[in-house]
Amino acid sequence: MAIVIFFWTLFYINLFTIGGGFVMLPLLQSEIVDHYHWLTNKEFIDSIAIGQLTPGPLTIMNAFIGYKIFGFGGAIGAVVSTYLPSILVVTIVSRYYLRFKNWWIVNSSFSGIRPAVIGLLAAVAITLGRESIIDLPTGAIAIASFVAIAFTKLDPTFVILGAGLLGALLY
Amino acid sequence: MEASVRNIFFAFLKMGTFAFGGVYSMIAFFERELVLKRKWLSHDDFAESVVVGQLTPGPPIINSGIFIGYLLRGTKGALATVVGQVLPSFVMILILAYVYMKYSDIPIMRSMLKGVGAAVVGLVVSVVFRMGKRSLKDYKSVSFAITTFICLAVFKLNPIALIIAAGVGGLIVYRGGALKWQ
Structure with a gap:
């Protein structure tokens, strides 16, 4: 029964993931970590890192979460529940695109959602920071990663790998 | 090359495999592959796919792909783009998941994850920073x-x-x- 709730949770989370894969994080944290306790905050952070190591959108991290909780079937079901909302919504939108394009209701509500999800993600950054930044070196790694990703064209994948190596050397 | 369901699948499989570097470099990669190289789409169709990708819930890149696949070959084309884009990262994440579950308790893996966890915080903050600058x-x-x-x-x-x-x-x-x- 838990697995059905898990798939359903991913399905509705992805219906509200508006503006890119990272927007999913506040919703995942609230449901998967805080509400159902399927993952600890620590494991949630590991899932983000592993999702970032693979090509493509971060949403594939749901397959990792599914595998971790329910095994291979959990991974397959997680992928289906993650991308099914996209397939349903986009094929409907594609059919009615020309009418949908100038729909002011969509435009104005999205102008509210876009800045709002930035606030949500900032709140998640704080809870993740409380978990991961425990001493001076981890603080330095966090700041260096931020600078590298925000101000250079360095791919986040390399930053995550580099931080892993640093961790192995330091601890 | 004809835009058959099979060819659509392989085109998106290629894009899914090399999809590192975030949404904006991916959009440029899509345009080069689909508009310039394969000539499946006009520039206008492509621009519309980018808008639809951002106006719908879910990852924009996946959603633009679904729009393009649907435009070219209907529902089957749309499904081919999703399977093609997701398959490479799905296989990779299964391997990583297996390694993580087996070795996450050994000391060196624990130390690595300590560094990685801090980098994830930096990563999320940089996404907030970039989105904030834009919106x-x-x-x-x-x-x-x-x-x-x-x-x-x-x-x-x-x-x-x-x-x-x-x-x-x-x-x-x-x-x-x-x-x-x-």
Whole structure:
């Protein structure tokens, strides 16, 4: 029964993931970590890192979460529940695109959602920071990663790998 | 090359395999493959796919792909783009998951994950920073961001409820206003 709730949770989370894969994080944290306790905050952070190591959108991290909780079937079901909302919504939108394009209701509500999800993600950054930044070196790694990703064209994948190596050397 | 379901699948499999570097470098890669090289789409169709990708829930790159696949070959084309794009990262994440579950308790893996966890914080903050630079343009958008931040960080309200509330708020505040994407 838990697995059905898990798939359903991913399905509705992805219906509200508006503006890119990272927007999913506040919703995942609230449901998967805080509400159902399927993952600890620590494991949630590991899932983000592993999702970032693979090509493509971060949403594939749901397959990792599914595998971790329910095994291979959990991974397959997680992928289906993650991308099914996209397939349903986009094929409907594609059919009615020309009418949908100038729909002011969509435009104005999205102008509210876009800045709002930035606030949500900032709140998640704080809870993740409380978990991961425990001493001076981890603080330095966090700041260096931020600078590298925000101000250079360095791919986040390399930053995550580099931080892993640093961790192995330091601890 | 003809835009058959099979060819669509392989084109998106290639794009899914090399999809490192975030949304914007991916959009450029898509354009080169689909518009310039294979000539399956006009520039206008492609620009529309980018808009639809951002106007729909889910990852924009996957959603633009679904729009393109649907345009070329209907529902089968749409499915071919999703399977093609997701398959490489799915296989990779299964391998990583297996390694993680087997070795996450050994000391060296623990030390690595300590460094990685700190980098994830930097990564999320940089996403906030980049999105903020793009979308927080006036006092209205800044107040939307600050309000939801406080509602989640301090009052622990449900994020889905907050997104719905922000949508309703946008409807009231930006009523009839034109929206610029990007």
